[in-house]
Amino acid sequence: MSRAQRWIDDQGERPTRERVLDAAMQLFHAQGYTATGIAAILERADLNPGSLFHFFPTKEDLVLALLDRYLTLLDPMVIAPVFERITDPIERVFGILDGYRRMLVSTECALGCPIGNLALELSDTHPKVRAKVAANFDQWCAAVRGCLDAGRNRLPPKTDTDRLATFVLTVMEGAVMQAKAQRSLDPYDQSVAELRAYFDRLLAEASDWKKPRSS
Amino acid sequence: MSRAQRWIDDQGERPTRERVLDAAMQLFHAQGYTATGIAAILERADLNPGSLFHFFPTKEDLVLALLDRYLTLLDPMVIAPVFERITDPIERVFGILDGYRRMLVSTECALGCPIGNLALELSDTHPKVRAKVAANFDQWCAAVRGCLDAGRNRLPPKTDTDRLATFVLTVMEGAVMQAKAQRSLDPYDQSVAELRAYFDRLLAEASDWKKPRSS
DNA sequence: GTCTATAACTCGATAGAC
DNA sequence: GTCTATCGAGTTATAGAC
Numbered sequence: 001m002s003r004a005q006r007w008i009d010d011q012g013e014r015p016t017r018e019r020v021l022d023a024a025m026q027l028f029h030a031q032g033y034t035a036t037g038i039a040a041i042l043e044r045a046d047l048n049p050g051s052l053f054h055f056f057p058t059k060e061d062l063v064l065a066l067l068d069r070y071l072t073l074l075d076p077m078v079i080a081p082v083f084e085r086i087t088d089p090i091e092r093v094f095g096i097l098d099g100y101r102r103m104l105v106s107t108e109c110a111l112g113c114p115i116g117n118l119a120l121e122l123s124d125t126h127p128k129v130r131a132k133v134a135a136n137f138d139q140w141c142a143a144v145r146g147c148l149d150a151g152r153n154r155l156p157p158k159t160d161t162d163r164l165a166t167f168v169l170t171v172m173e174g175a176v177m178q179a180k181a182q183r184s185l186d187p188y189d190q191s192v193a194e195l196r197a198y199f200d201r202l203l204a205e206a207s208d209w210k211k212p213r214s215s
Numbered sequence: 216m217s218r219a220q221r222w223i224d225d226q227g228e229r230p231t232r233e234r235v236l237d238a239a240m241q242l243f244h245a246q247g248y249t250a251t252g253i254a255a256i257l258e259r260a261d262l263n264p265g266s267l268f269h270f271f272p273t274k275e276d277l278v279l280a281l282l283d284r285y286l287t288l289l290d291p292m293v294i295a296p297v298f299e300r301i302t303d304p305i306e307r308v309f310g311i312l313d314g315y316r317r318m319l320v321s322t323e324c325a326l327g328c329p330i331g332n333l334a335l336e337l338s339d340t341h342p343k344v345r346a347k348v349a350a351n352f353d354q355w356c357a358a359v360r361g362c363l364d365a366g367r368n369r370l371p372p373k374t375d376t377d378r379l380a381t382f383v384l385t386v387m388e389g390a391v392m393q394a395k396a397q398r399s400l401d402p403y404d405q406s407v408a409e410l411r412a413y414f415d416r417l418l419a420e421a422s423d424w425k426k427p428r429s430s
Numbered sequence: 431g432t433c434t435a436t437a438a439c440t441c442g443a444t445a446g447a448c
Numbered sequence: 449g450t451c452t453a454t455c456g457a458g459t460t461a462t463a464g465a466c
Contacts, residue, residue, distance in 0.1 A: 034249035119396040167409035174389030181334040194382035
């Protein structure tokens with residue numbers, strides 16, 4: 001059983017509202033927002049229109065609530081499992097990236113990042129969705145920046161950890177996109193390997209500062 | 216007048232097929248594939264259903280033809296203008312990235328990369344679209360790899376230019392996505408600045424190999 | 431809060447004249 | 449190759465009973 005399923009089951013009997021969100025989460029991730037009809041969500045949740053529209057007056061309300069859920073799930077689903085396994089702050093960043101790799105493996109690179117998908121599909125036309133996507137990105141970056149700040153002493157003194165955290169998110173999203181388009185892990189692994197090469201150089205440079213025997 | 220408009224006008228009076236593609240290109244870029252109805256394309260092209268379906272029996276045929284056009288436009292629209300201005304092979308890579316920055320500025324960060332948008336929206340459900348998106352990414356990477364190969368002597372000897380070109384595309388797509396989600400150039404500029412910092416270190420490392428006074 | 435039935439509309443695609 | 453008219457299915461959302 002997946003960790004996500006366990007998280008859901010641990011909540012006990014799912015109330016209607018949560019069942020709607022469960023179904024929407026899966027279908028929006030697999031097919032996109034516009035391509036997923038309300039009817040498909042109702043069928044998967046085994047519910048009738050009246051129940052859904054009682055909680056979510058419009059389809060947009062539904063996706064907004066889903067993005068709130070993703071914000072809530074970021075820590076227990078994405079961050080905490082990595083922090084349990086790994087203590088080194090820099091390695092935690094690559095542990096998070098490895099979490100996305102596992103997602104790609106388990107979906108055969110088909111689905112990609114649920115937030116990134118919504119970002120590109122709806123940012124132009126749905127301002128409220130765009131704002132909540134941005135909030136999800138902000139929180140993701142803040143978590144990575146926390147790792148980088150914790151490992152500050154091993155990075156070059158003038159490192160802008162905010163900028164570097166943004167860059168890590170950029171690499172993750174760009175790499176997941178290419179993996180999805182190529183249906184292959186290669187672009188993801190190649191991109192993370194280059195990011196690792198960059199970090200190696202940052203770490204080496206910082207350790208030169210500490211023990212400046214040369215130069 | 217934009218370079219794109221000039222390119223279009225230089226073709227002379229637009230035949231029907233091209234007018235359909237022009238309209239689809241703009242609307243798919245601005246609203247996405249599923250959210251754009253055939254009716255909207257017909258209205259923008261000032262055409263009737265019979266004309267469109269004569270050339271494109273299905274909506275999917277239309278987006279496939281559009282991706283063929285993007286493949287054709289890559290060199291004259293994205294690569295060649297940069298190569299005219301810039302001769303240094305490494306700077307050409309950053310010149311290409313600056314081209315995307317200009318696109319972000321002129322659209323107020325709203326639209327993002329037309330190929331990337333289609334990649335995330337349709338890769339799951341439209342295998343033929345996914346394949347053509349992948350072909351576009353391949354050609355983009357090949358162009359960047361060409362620059363990196365031309366600047367090979369200034370990069371560390373064991374540099375994998377294929378992997379590095381994939382990384383450049385990863386950074387571009389991830390950065391454009393965040394710029395669109397945040398409706399701000401900041402994530403794009405920050406990401407490109409980090410990529411530049413990485414290249415600076417690669418170039419410095421290679422020049423150390425050439426003149427190995429230290430170590 | 432959940433049910434059934436359906437309104438009001440838009441979708442992609444087609445038919446057949448010219 | 450382009451026109452007008454429209455089909456049938458699918459869309460989001462609503463009405464009103466329970």
